[in-house]
Amino acid sequence: MSIMKLWSAVLLVSAGALSSMFATAADAPDAAQLDQAFPRSSLQIATPDARLHPFNIWVADTNERRARGLMFVRQLDADAGMLFIYPASQPIAMWMKNTFIPLDMLFVAADGRVAKVVERTQPQSLETIESGQPVRAVIELNAGTARKLHIAAGARVLHPLFTNP
Numbered sequence: 001m002s003i004m005k006l007w008s009a010v011l012l013v014s015a016g017a018l019s020s021m022f023a024t025a026a027d028a029p030d031a032a033q034l035d036q037a038f039p040r041s042s043l044q045i046a047t048p049d050a051r052l053h054p055f056n057i058w059v060a061d062t063n064e065r066r067a068r069g070l071m072f073v074r075q076l077d078a079d080a081g082m083l084f085i086y087p088a089s090q091p092i093a094m095w096m097k098n099t100f101i102p103l104d105m106l107f108v109a110a111d112g113r114v115a116k117v118v119e120r121t122q123p124q125s126l127e128t129i130e131s132g133q134p135v136r137a138v139i140e141l142n143a144g145t146a147r148k149l150h151i152a153a154g155a156r157v158l159h160p161l162f163t164n165p
Contacts, residue, residue, distance in 0.1 A: 031080075034058050034073070038065055043083065043139075043159035045106075045114075047150045052158070054079060055141070061085045070140055071098040081141040085161060089134040096125045102143035106151065107131040112162030114155040117146050137161060 038058035045053045056079055060066045066084050070076070086092065089110050096103070100123050107116040118129050120143040131138070139157065146152070 031077075037068065038082070041083065041159065043157055045139075045149070045151055046156040046158060048152070048154060049150055051149070053149050053151070055081050055139075057081045057083045057139070059083050059085060069099070070101070070103070072100060074100050076101065076142050078142065078145075081139055081145075083159070083161075084138040084140070086136055089136045091133065092131040092135055092138055093128045094138065095128055096121050096123055099123055103140045104143055104146040104151075105129060106139040106141070106146065106155075106157070107133075107135045108137040108139060108157050108162070109134075110136040110163060112157045112159070114151065114153055114157065117152055119146050120144065 035058075038060060040056065041059050042054060042056050045055070047053065056077070058081075060069055060082055066086075069084065070082055084092075084094075092107060094105065099121075102123055103121050105118040105121060106114050107118075109115045115135050116132055121129060137157075
């Protein structure tokens, strides 16, 4: 096979892969599609102002689910989010590749204490967002939710995963 034919084949395969990728992005998952890929749960976040804020969440509890996360989602209900659960406490690093909506990220210790909040992450960014310390989970919520509800480091997440005092 000549170099020209080989190069043409590579370009055709690449173009096909790109069109498949864009077709997936255009067909953004809605809540029903997320329900098929992720188990559902609920949690509450207790803030220092003595309020409890309920959320309906999808649970990303496997490597595959954590890798997919909220990629290609274009809208979340105000009380919706995703809980990324890791097998043990560890430093976590995430990015926003293929994530179309800005999010607030709550890094949560094993006892349910919010260890760090990163507000208004940049959609589709490859910038690494790090927990800064070992955590057991990450909660992603619509951007602006943490500020609006006064969710900051020290808030408590109430969910069966966490060993709340």
